[in-house]
Amino acid sequence: MYKPPNTKLRLSPQDEYTHAPEAARNYNESMYFNAFDTAKGVGLWLRIGNRVNEGYAEMSCCVYLPGGKVGFMFARPMITHNDAMDAGGMRFEVMEPFKRLRVKYEGELLIMDEPAAMADPSAAFKRYQKRPSTIYLEFEGVSPMHGGEIVNLDDTPIDLDPENSVYRGHTEQHMAVSGTVTVDGTKFKFENGTGYRDKSWGPRHWHNFSWYKWLPVAFDRDFGMLFSVKDPTAAALPISGNVLSNGEYEPVIDGRIWTEYDDDYHPKLLTAWITTTKKTYIVEGKVLSTVPLRHRKAGGDASSYTRITESMTEYTCEGRTVLGMTEYCDIIQDGVPLSVRQGRA
Known part of the structure; x- marks a missing residue:
C-alpha cells in the first residue's frame, strides 16, 4: 500500500468498525x-x-x-x-x-x-x-x-x-x-x-480511479495472493500486493498481467507474473462469468465512463486450482479501455 513521504500506516481494531464521517x-x-x-x-x-x-x-x-x-x-x-x-x-x-x-x-x-x-x-x-x-x-x-x-x-x-x-x-x-x-x-x-x-x-469519487487490475485470490488457508497493477501515469505505486504463504505475507516487488479480451474488452484469459521478495509466482486465470458495472461522472461526456468488470475466474498456480475474482476498473472512451489504449492491457 502506497504511503506518501513522511507518513506511516496506523491500524487499530477500532478500524474494523465505522468511523466518524468527515465533512466532505x-x-x-x-x-x-x-x-x-x-x-x-x-x-x-x-x-x-x-x-x-x-x-x-x-x-x-x-x-x-x-x-x-x-x-x-x-x-x-x-x-x-x-x-x-x-x-x-x-x-x-x-x-x-x-x-x-x-x-x-x-x-x-x-x-x-x-x-x-x-x-x-x-x-x-x-x-x-x-x-x-x-x-x-x-x-x-x-x-x-x-x-x-x-x-x-x-x-x-x-x-x-x-x-x-x-x-x-x-x-x-x-x-x-x-x-x-x-x-x-x-x-x-x-x-x-x-x-x-x-x-x-x-x-x-469513483471516476478518480484511472485504471487498475485487481486479483484477490485465496487458494486455501495457507496460500493466496493479492496483486494489483495500476496506471503508472497516475499511481505513485503502480504494482503492489502480497502473497500469502504459510500464514505470512510476502510483499510484492514487481509483476505484470497479460490479458486476452473478448470483443467488448471483457477479460477472457489472463496470466500474472507476481514477484515477491522470495520468488516469482505464475498465475493462470480463465474467466467463467463477467458482470460489467459502469459509473458515469455527473455532467460528463456520455461517451466516457468508468467501468468495473467483476469476473469469477478459475485460477491455477503451483498445482492448485480455485475460483476467485478478477476485477478490472478502467476508463472507457468510445468503447475502448484506457489501459488498452496505453498498451498496458
Missing part, C-alpha cells in the same frame, strides 16, 4: 467481501458503501451460479447515520476484529442468463426476473491484516483533496468462509470456502 460531501465508508466454493462452482461478492453525507448507501450483491447464470442486485437505500454497515437488506457484523466477521443478505436478486446484460442496467432490470435470496456467511481471517490509515508521522490525519481522493484508510485480508447461500429456493452450503475482504474510508 463525498465521504465514503465501504466494506467488500467475496466468497467461493470451488467444488460447487459457486461464488459471490457483496458490498456496502455508506455515503452518509449524501444521504444514501450503495448496496451491491452478486452471486455466480453453476451453469453460468448470475444473480445481481444494486440499490441506493437512504441512510441517516454511519453507525453500521446495514442497508438494503444487507448487514456486515464484526464478531472479533481482524479474526471473524458475519455477512447477511435477505432480498431479491435479478437472475440473468447473460450477465453481460448489466452493461445496460436499465434494460437488464426490465428483461430479467427477480427471485428471493438469502445469504448467511461467516468469514475467518487466515492472513495478517494488510493496510491501515495513512497518517502523518505524529499520528495526525493527512491532508486530502476530497475531489481527487479515493480513500484515507484501506485494509485487506484473505479469508476462510462457511455458511449458506440460497437463491430462488436452491441452497448451497459453503464448507471449505475461500474468500477475501477489503475496507475503505475517506472521501471518494
Whole structure:
C-alpha cells in the first residue's frame, strides 16, 4: 500500500468498525467481501458503501451460479447515520476484529442468463426476473491484516483533496468462509470456502480511479495472493500486493498481467507474473462469468465512463486450482479501455 513521504500506516481494531464521517460531501465508508466454493462452482461478492453525507448507501450483491447464470442486485437505500454497515437488506457484523466477521443478505436478486446484460442496467432490470435470496456467511481471517490509515508521522490525519481522493484508510485480508447461500429456493452450503475482504474510508469519487487490475485470490488457508497493477501515469505505486504463504505475507516487488479480451474488452484469459521478495509466482486465470458495472461522472461526456468488470475466474498456480475474482476498473472512451489504449492491457 502506497504511503506518501513522511507518513506511516496506523491500524487499530477500532478500524474494523465505522468511523466518524468527515465533512466532505463525498465521504465514503465501504466494506467488500467475496466468497467461493470451488467444488460447487459457486461464488459471490457483496458490498456496502455508506455515503452518509449524501444521504444514501450503495448496496451491491452478486452471486455466480453453476451453469453460468448470475444473480445481481444494486440499490441506493437512504441512510441517516454511519453507525453500521446495514442497508438494503444487507448487514456486515464484526464478531472479533481482524479474526471473524458475519455477512447477511435477505432480498431479491435479478437472475440473468447473460450477465453481460448489466452493461445496460436499465434494460437488464426490465428483461430479467427477480427471485428471493438469502445469504448467511461467516468469514475467518487466515492472513495478517494488510493496510491501515495513512497518517502523518505524529499520528495526525493527512491532508486530502476530497475531489481527487479515493480513500484515507484501506485494509485487506484473505479469508476462510462457511455458511449458506440460497437463491430462488436452491441452497448451497459453503464448507471449505475461500474468500477475501477489503475496507475503505475517506472521501471518494469513483471516476478518480484511472485504471487498475485487481486479483484477490485465496487458494486455501495457507496460500493466496493479492496483486494489483495500476496506471503508472497516475499511481505513485503502480504494482503492489502480497502473497500469502504459510500464514505470512510476502510483499510484492514487481509483476505484470497479460490479458486476452473478448470483443467488448471483457477479460477472457489472463496470466500474472507476481514477484515477491522470495520468488516469482505464475498465475493462470480463465474467466467463467463477467458482470460489467459502469459509473458515469455527473455532467460528463456520455461517451466516457468508468467501468468495473467483476469476473469469477478459475485460477491455477503451483498445482492448485480455485475460483476467485478478477476485477478490472478502467476508463472507457468510445468503447475502448484506457489501459488498452496505453498498451498496458
